[in-house]
Amino acid sequence: MKQKLINFFELTGLTWFIPIVRLCTGDDPKEQIGDLSRQIALPLAAMVSFFMIWSYCSTKIKTSVGQLPGPSYVLSQAKAMWATHKSEKFNKEEFKTNEELRISVAELIEQRQKTTSLETKKSLTSKINSIKAVILKHLSQLENEIKVNQAIVDKAEADKKAQVTAMTTQLNSLKKFVFDENNKAVLGPDGKPKLSDESLSKLANINNRRVAVFEGNLVRIYKSSENTAKSLIKKIEKIDTYYQQDIAYQAALNKDELEKKIISNKKKLDAFEKQIFKGKEYNSNGSIVDYIKLSITTVIFGFCLAAGIAIPMGILCGLSPSIMTALNPLIQTFRPVSPLAWVLITIQIIDGIFVGDNALTGEILKNTFLHAGITVALCSMWATLSNTALGVSSVDPDHMNVAKVLKLNWFDRIFKIVIPSAIPYIFTGLRITLGVGWMVLIVAEMMATSRGLGWFIDQEYQNNKVESLANIIVCIFIIGLIGAVLDRIMSVFQKLVSFNDDVAA
Amino acid sequence: MDKNRYLDLSNLSKVYETKKGPFVVLEDFSLQIPESEFVCLIGHSGCGKSTILSMAAGLNDITKGSVAVADKEINGPGPDRGVVFQAPSLLPWLSAYDNVMLGVKKVYPHASAKEKEEIVMHYLHAVGLGGAIEKKPKELSSGMRQRVGIARAFALKPKIMLLDEPLGMLDALTKYELQDLIVKLHAEHKLTTLMVTHDVDEALYLSDRVIMMTNGPKATLGDILINDLPRPRDRQTLLNHPDYYPYREHLISFLEEQEELKKKHA
Ligand SMILES: Nc1ncnc2c1ncn2[C@@H]1O[C@H](COP(=O)(O)OP(=O)(O)OP(=O)(O)O)[C@@H](O)[C@H]1O
Numbered sequence: 104m105k106q107k108l109i110n111f112f113e114l115t116g117l118t119w120f121i122p123i124v125r126l127c128t129g130d131d132p133k134e135q136i137g138d139l140s141r142q143i144a145l146p147l148a149a150m151v152s153f154f155m156i157w158s159y160c161s162t163k164i165k166t167s168v169g170q171l172p173g174p175s176y177v178l179s180q181a182k183a184m185w186a187t188h189k190s191e192k193f194n195k196e197e198f199k200t201n202e203e204l205r206i207s208v209a210e211l212i213e214q215r216q217k218t219t220s221l222e223t224k225k226s227l228t229s230k231i232n233s234i235k236a237v238i239l240k241h242l243s244q245l246e247n248e249i250k251v252n253q254a255i256v257d258k259a260e261a262d263k264k265a266q267v268t269a270m271t272t273q274l275n276s277l278k279k280f281v282f283d284e285n286n287k288a289v290l291g292p293d294g295k296p297k298l299s300d301e302s303l304s305k306l307a308n309i310n311n312r313r314v315a316v317f318e319g320n321l322v323r324i325y326k327s328s329e330n331t332a333k334s335l336i337k338k339i340e341k342i343d344t345y346y347q348q349d350i351a352y353q354a355a356l357n358k359d360e361l362e363k364k365i366i367s368n369k370k371k372l373d374a375f376e377k378q379i380f381k382g383k384e385y386n387s388n389g390s391i392v393d394y395i396k397l398s399i400t401t402v403i404f405g406f407c408l409a410a411g412i413a414i415p416m417g418i419l420c421g422l423s424p425s426i427m428t429a430l431n432p433l434i435q436t437f438r439p440v441s442p443l444a445w446v447l448i449t450i451q452i453i454d455g456i457f458v459g460d461n462a463l464t465g466e467i468l469k470n471t472f473l474h475a476g477i478t479v480a481l482c483s484m485w486a487t488l489s490n491t492a493l494g495v496s497s498v499d500p501d502h503m504n505v506a507k508v509l510k511l512n513w514f515d516r517i518f519k520i521v522i523p524s525a526i527p528y529i530f531t532g533l534r535i536t537l538g539v540g541w542m543v544l545i546v547a548e549m550m551a552t553s554r555g556l557g558w559f560i561d562q563e564y565q566n567n568k569v570e571s572l573a574n575i576i577v578c579i580f581i582i583g584l585i586g587a588v589l590d591r592i593m594s595v596f597q598k599l600v601s602f603n604d605d606v607a608a
Numbered sequence: 609m610d611k612n613r614y615l616d617l618s619n620l621s622k623v624y625e626t627k628k629g630p631f632v633v634l635e636d637f638s639l640q641i642p643e644s645e646f647v648c649l650i651g652h653s654g655c656g657k658s659t660i661l662s663m664a665a666g667l668n669d670i671t672k673g674s675v676a677v678a679d680k681e682i683n684g685p686g687p688d689r690g691v692v693f694q695a696p697s698l699l700p701w702l703s704a705y706d707n708v709m710l711g712v713k714k715v716y717p718h719a720s721a722k723e724k725e726e727i728v729m730h731y732l733h734a735v736g737l738g739g740a741i742e743k744k745p746k747e748l749s750s751g752m753r754q755r756v757g758i759a760r761a762f763a764l765k766p767k768i769m770l771l772d773e774p775l776g777m778l779d780a781l782t783k784y785e786l787q788d789l790i791v792k793l794h795a796e797h798k799l800t801t802l803m804v805t806h807d808v809d810e811a812l813y814l815s816d817r818v819i820m821m822t823n824g825p826k827a828t829l830g831d832i833l834i835n836d837l838p839r840p841r842d843r844q845t846l847l848n849h850p851d852y853y854p855y856r857e858h859l860i861s862f863l864e865e866q867e868e869l870k871k872k873h874a
C-alpha cells in the first residue's frame with residue numbers, strides 16, 4: 104500500500120507527497136521532515152515572494168485602464184467568476200424547470216384540442232389544473248430561496264458600506280492627499296482635499312469587489328423564475344376560464360344570441376393556448392466552467408487530429424529516407440508558421456466547406472470549434488511528426504539484428520520491432536504537441552471566436568476595465584494550471600511506455 | 609557432408625571503407641570447426657573478433673572469402689545460427705517470455721500454441737528463469753537478461769551458436785553461473801559453438817580449442833591451442849590439472865607477444 108502510493112506519486116511527479124506518506128507510515132520523522140521542508144518549503148517561499156513582488160508592483164504600475172490588480176483583487180475576481188458560474192448554473196436549472204412545466208401543460212392542451220371525446224377532455228382539463236399545484240410548490244421553494252439570499256445580500260451590502268466608510272476615514276486620517284508644488288493640499292471638485300491616486304485605487308478596489316454578486320444574482324434569477332412560473336399559472340387560469348366559458352356557451356340553449364360571444368371567446372382561448380405552445384431558447388454567454396470545458400475539448404480534438412496525421416506520416420518519413428527527403432522542405436517551411444496565420448486560412452476553408460454559421464449539429468461542433476481545433480492541430484503536429492520519424496529511423500541496430508537473424512518479414516519488422524521501439528519517441532513528441540497545442544489554442548480561440556478561454560480573454564480585454572484585467576489574470580492562472588496538469592498526464596504516459604528509467608520528468 | 613568442417617570460414621577478409629580510405633581489418637582468416645566442437649576466439653581488443661562473428665552470422669558483409677554451414681554457403685543472417693552478443697539486445701517492450709516466443713514463432717510456424725509455449729518454457733527453465741518469465745528486460749538484472757538472450761538463441765534450435773563475449777559485462781559470480789549454464793547447454797545440445805572471449809580462464813574452462821588472433825589491422829589467425837583438458841570439467845580440479853598452467857601460460861604469452869608487437873609498431 105505504502106509502496107504503491109509512493110510509486111504513484113513518483114510516476115505523477117508529485118514527489119513532495121512522498122515524505123508525507125512516509126511520515127504517516129512511521130518512517131524516521133527527522134529525515135522525512137527535512138525532505139518535506141526541502142520539497143515544500145522552497146517552492147512555497149518562491150511562491151510567497153512572487154505574490155509579494157506582484158502585490159508591491161500592482162500598487163506602482165498603472166495600466167491604461169487603471170491600477171494593475173493585485174493578488175487579493177484577482178482572488179476576489181476569481182471568486183466572483185466562480186459565483187457567476189454558479190448563478191449561471193442556477194439560471195439554467197430554473198429555466199429548464201419552467202420550460203418543462205410549460206411543455207407538460209402544452210402537451211396536455213394539444214391532446215385536449217385533438218380529442219373529440221368529452222370524457223377525455225374532462226380528464227385532461229383536470230390534469231392541466233393539477234399542474235398548477237406543481238408550479239405552486241416550485242414557487243414556494245423559490246420564495247424561500249429569495250428570502251435567504253436577500254438577507255445575505257443585505258448583509259453584504261452593509262458590510263461593504265461599513266468597509267468603505269472605514270477605509271475612507273482611515274485614508275483621511277493618514278492624510279494621503281495630493282499636494283501642489285507649494286506643498287499646499289489640492290482641493291477636489293467637492294471642495295475637500297483631493298486624495299492621492301494610491302489612496303483612490305485602494306478605495307476603488309473595495310468598490311469594485313463584487314461583494315454581493317453571487318447572492319444578488321441569485322435573487323435576480325429566482326425572482327425572474329418566480330415571474331415566469333407565476334405567469335404560467337396565470338395563463339393556465341385564463342385558459343381554464345375561457346375553456347369553461349366555451350363549454351357553457353356551447354351548451355347554452357339560445358346559441359344564436361351567443362354567437363358573437365362564442366367567437367370572441369374562442370379567439371381568446373386560442374390566443375392563450377398559442378402562447379403556451381411557444382417555447383424559449385436558453386440564451387447565455389456561458390460561464391468560466393463552460394469556457395474551460397470547451398477549451399479542453401478543443402485541445403483534445405486538435406491533439407487527436409495532430410496525432411492522427413503526424414504519427415502515420417512520421418512513420419513513413421522514418422521508414423523511407425526518400426519520403427523524408429521529399430517532405431522535409433515542406434515540414435521545415437510549415438513548422439514555424441504562426442497560429443495567427445493558420446487560423447485565418449482555416450476559418451475560410453472550413454466556412455467554405457460547412458457553409459453557414461452552424462452547419463454541423465450539436466452544441467460544441469460549431470464551425471468556430473473546428474477553426475480552433477484544426478489550427479491547434481496544424482501548429483502542434485510537427486513535434487510528433489519529427490519525433491516519430493526520429494524514433495522510427497533510429498531503431499537500435501541490435502534490435503534490427505534480432506529481426507534479421509529471425510528473418511522477420513517486412514510487416515513484422517515494422518509492427519513488431521520498429522513501431523514498438525519508436526513508441527517512447529512518439530510519446531515524447533505527443534507531450535510536446537499537447538503543450539504547444541494548449542498554447543496555440545488560446546490565440547486560435549481569440550481569432551476564431553470559439554467560446555473558450557481565449558475568447559473570454561478577448562472579450563474581457565474589449566471591456567477595458569480594471570475588473571476585466573483581473574479576470575484576464577485569473578484566466579492566465581487557469582490556463583497555466585490546466586497546461587501543467589495536461590503535461591503531468593502526458594509525462595505519466597511517457598513514463599509508462601518508456602523502457603528505460605531515464606526519462607525526463 | 610564433411611563433419612570436420614561443419615562451420616567453415618575460409619579465407620575471410622574484411623575491409624571497412626572509412627573516411628581515411630579502406631581499412632583492412634581482417635586478411636585471409638580461415639577456420640574449420642567440426643560438428644559440436646566448442647571453439648573460443650581470443651585476441652586483443654579491436655583485432656576483429658566481433659567482425660568475424662558478425663560475418664559468420666550474416667549481419668556483416670563479407671569482403672572476400674566465404675562462410676559455409678554444413679557445406680552450404682550462407683547468404684545473410686538466419687535462424688540457423690543463434691547469436692548472443694555482449695549486450696543481450698532483448699526487445700525492451702517485450703517480457704522475457706515474449707522475447708523468446710518471438711523467435712519460436714518464427715522457427716516453428718506450424719507448431720500449436722501449446723507446443724510453442726512448451727518450447728519457450730523449456731528453454732526459460734533451462735537457463736533458470738522459470739520464475740521471471742513475465743518480467744520486462746528493465747526489471748531483470750544484467751545476468752538474467754543475458755540468460756534470456758541465451759534462451760532465445762537456443763530456442764531457435766540453431767545449427768551453430770555464435771557467442772560474442774556474452775559474459776563480458778557480468779560480475780565474477782554471475783559469470784561462473786552462466787559459464788556452467790553454457791557448459792550444460794553445450795553438453796545437452798552438442799551445438800557447434802564459436803565464442804569470443806577476453807578471459808583466458810573462461811576459454812580454457814569452456815573450449816575444445818582456443819584460436820588466438822594476431823593484432824589488426826590485417827589481423828589473422830595467430831596460433832591454435834588444442835584444449836584437451838578432460839570433460840566434464842570442474843573448476844577446482846581443472847586448476848590442479850598438470851596441463852592447466854602450461855596452457856594458460858601459452859595463451860597469455862601469445863597475448864603479451866602481440867602487445868609487444870603493437871608497442872613496437874606504435
Ligand atoms: N563499421 C565500421 N567501420 C569502420 N571500422 C570498423 C567498423 N566496425 C569495426 N571497425 C573497426 O574494425 C576493427 C575490429 O573491430 P571489432 O569490433 O571486430 O573488434 P573486436 O576484436 O571485437 O574488439 P573488442 O574485443 O573490443 O570487441 C576495429 O579497429 C574497429 O575500429
Ligand SMILES: [Mg+2]
Nearest residue numbers: 657658659772
Ligand atoms: Mg567485439
